[in-house]
Structure formats: C-alpha cells, structure tokens
Amino acid sequence: MVNMLKDRFAQGSRVGRNNMTAFLFLAPWLIGIFVFTLWPFITSFTMSLQETNLFVSKWVGLENYKQLLSDRRFIKSIQVTLKFVFLSVPLKLAFALFVAVMLKERFRGVNFFRSALYFPSLIGGSVAVAAMWTQLFGLRGVINDVVGIFGIRPRSWIADPSTALYTLVILAVWQFGSSMVIFLSGLNNIPQSLYEAAEIDGASRLRRFFHITLPMLSPIILFNLVLQTIGAFQTFTQAFIITKGGPLNETLFMVLYIYNKAFTASEMGYASALSWVLLFIILAFTLLILRTSKYWVYYEAE
C-alpha cells in the first residue's frame, strides 16, 4: 500500500516535472502567441468600436461599422478586391494545372522547365518586380510594342482606369509557379495503373484528364483554391507600388484602404473595423469553398 502510494507519488511528480519542461520548450511561442497575436487580435476588435488614433480614443460602439455602409470608397474597395479574386485565382489555378499536367512526365529538360516556370513565384512579391511591371505596362513599355503589332494604340495600361486592375491580375497569374509545384506533387501521387487501364479501354487523352486526373486531383485543387483565395484577398505590395490604389480607386484593394485609413488618415478605429470586415469576408469565402467541396472533391472510399 505504502509502496503503491510512493509509486503514485513518484509518478505524479515526474509527470509534473515533465509538464514544466514541456512548458519551458513551449514558452517562447506561448508568450509570443499571447502578446503578439491573441492580444492584438482582441484589441483589434475593441479598437473597431472606438474612434482612435495613437493618442486619444473614444468609445463609439458600432458607429464605425455603420459608417462603412455609406462609405463609397469602402464599397469600391470590396468590388475591386472581389473582382481581382474572381479573375486572378481561377486563371492562375487553371494555368498552373495545365502546365503541371505537361510537366508531369519525365523528359529531357523537364527540370529546367519546372525551375524556370516557378521562378516568377520566387521573386513576384518583391519591390523590384513591381518596379519592372510599372515599366513593362507603362506608356513606353514593351507591352505596347507587342500589342502595336496587332494595331492597338499605345497607352499606359497602368494609368488607364479601365485596364489598371488587369495589369495586376496578369502579375498574379504570372506567379502560377507555386500552385504548379503543388499540383505536380499531387499528380505524382495518382497511381499510374489507372491511366494504363484507361488506355487499354481506349480512353482519349481528354477523357483520361477529365475522368482520372481531375477527380483524383480534386483534394489538391481544393487546397490550392483555399490558399490562393486567402492570399488574393490580402494583396498589398504590388498595388501599393505599381498603381498606388489608382487610377480613380480602380485598384483600391481592401488592405490598401486599411493601410491608408490607419497610417495616412490616422483613423485607426475605422481601419480596425475595416480589417474585421476583411476577416469575415475571407472566412465566409473559405467556408463557402469548404462547404461546396463535398460536391466536387473526390475522396477515395477506403
């Protein structure tokens, strides 16, 4: 009996010590998540209920959110962001999938093509590429030389309100490489035997794509779709440098508007309300995609 108690005691204290050690290992992250993530997350909400800059603040309840409804620039920023997401994400994924299928098989030079086509993803977020894009699509840029062949008059694609957003869509699609890499690893996991069986049955290349590749790859498509959608909603750097939100607010992405409100106009409460709206829009889209996924994502029944 005493021995049992002793054992128990010894065990208890060892578990206790293990807990302590575990928390020592975890301590940096644990402190970090509270101080730098959870706390700001909560204050972000309370700030959205205030009229505040760095120095003074006043509770205004839901006033900021009410104000949003009649803020035409806010509504514009939602339209711009949604348009960008709806254009860039499907195009990027379609392109990534198309090229991934071509690069699936091993052939001479395949590694070169994979690296080369991934390259834009590697550098796409940088200021250097933004500077380059500004010039490519500028009045004297190469794009005008190319379209000039088809008799299209030269113009500054970035300064023209009807085309500015499309230059950013093209920049996003240009970076299809990271999605392509994910598709490639997914394609490699599809059993070769399925294709062999289909080939014996005389299925055409197109049929094999629609009846084997697409369903087998659908979980990866879902994964890419969610990631790219979340990413597209967060576009900032390129719009900030290339178009600065203009012309006529045609590229006023939501994050850019949040930045302007918080750090140019010093309306931090209002900016916090904006960021909560952004969070909810992203959340809604993510859930929507996940909900609909059961109709189009194929999971092997095993």
Add this chain to the structure above:
Amino acid sequence: MTNQRHRILKFIFLIALTLIMLYPVIWLFLGSVKANNEIFAGGRILPSVWKWENYKAGWYALPRFTFGTFFMNTFKLVFFVVLGSIVSTTLAGYAFARLDFPFKNLLFTVLLATLMLPEQVLLVPRYVLFSKLGWVNSYKALTIPAFFGQFSGGFFIYLMTQFIRGIPRELDEAAVVDGCGTFRIFWHVILPNCKPVVFSVGLFAFMWSWNDFLNQLLYINDVGRFTVSLGLRLFLDSAAAVSWGSLFAMSILTLIPVIFVFYVGQEFLVDGIATTGLKG
C-alpha cells in the same frame, strides 16, 4: 507517330511559354545594362553598348546613403529573423511532437488557426502595441516577434512538428536508457536529426523577410535604416529624372540573394512548398 508529334508540339509550346514568362526578367536585366534612351526604344533587344557602369551609378544614386547600407541593413534584419525563427520553432516543434502537457490539443488547434489568420487583422493593433513599446523605427518590431515564434510561426512550427514526429522514437528511448533527460534528448538526439527541416525553416524565413515590404514600410522610417525593398522604392519614387538603367540594375541586385538562396536550398524547399502551398 502521333505521340511523337504530340511530344514535339508540347516541347515547342513549353519553350515559347518559358520565354514569355521569363521575358520580363530578361528585359529587366538587359535594361540594366542599356543606355537610358535605348531601354524604351523598342526594336533592339540587346544593348548596343553594355553599360555596366549603371550598376555603379545606381549604387550611389541616392543622396547620403548607398545601396551598400541598405544591403547591410537587410542582411542584419534577415539574420535575426532567421535565427529567432529557428530557435523558437524548433523548441515548440519538439514540445508538440514529443512531450505531454495539459491543453496540448487546444494549443495545437490555436497554432493551426493562426495559419489561417490574415495578418492584416493584426496590422493596426500591433502597430499600436509596438509604438507603445517604443519599437517603431527600429528593427525590434520586425525581429523580436520571430524569437517568439510569430514570424510565420504557425507554418514553421507545423513543419517542425511533422518532421520531428517522423524521427524514430527508438532513438529517444535509447537515450533515456542512457540516462538522458528531456533537454539532452532534444540537444543530442532531436536537433542533429532535424537538420533538413531547420534548414528549410531558415531558408523560408530568409526569403520571406527579405521580400517583406508592408512591415518594413510601417516600422522603419529613417533612410539610414532602410532595407533594400525600401531603398528601391525610394529610388523608384525619385527616379523620374534619373536613369532607368541604374534603377533596373539595383532591382536586379536586390533579387540576387533570394534567387541564390532558393537554388542552393531547392531540394529542402520543394517539400515545404509542396506540403503547405506557400510561396517560395
């Protein structure tokens, strides 16, 4: 026969696609060695004279500070982000993968949730917090969070945890028999076996902090403390009357470290990209 034709067509298509995709970068590079009036002249692809002096002109183009300062600043910043990320995320990854503690599942769920949390929600309150701490206009706001696992920490710790789970437990058990405690197991068994994942966390941290722009824009105001991204933007905004060739030259230079790091560490990164889908 048709298969052969198909293969040739595919090859031609891929070459054309690659050329189109890389053309902007080639144009940027050739522009960096062209005279100003040649860059936008069209027609000619190669420069008539290779003006390598654009690089020197760009390096010294801004008053008071050279790009040397910006490069040194960025390397310093990136070094601390990489170091902080590696230290904090290996520790946490080990705890999640191997140790037992209360609320483990809850905390792991929190970790995964932060993967999905858009950073923009934290933008304003973090700025308020950091300015109260007096961290604005220094590298503290950019580096200290990394030491607490908050620079893409969710993703890094997830990578670490998955990797450490794959290390055979027999190794730990053998060490226990030899009388090792938790710390010594971590130091002598786990860490030496973690080299690939430590390497890929370091590479990702390098590339992302090198390319990060929004946070640098927010927290660094003095030109003397500018990173290459900020320096390049300053150059871009003041370049109206300046030489485009030298602007392009500096653009090329700022890309080189990331490209270098990527192609050195490619094999380590591809797995990370493939399992998480994050940009390189």
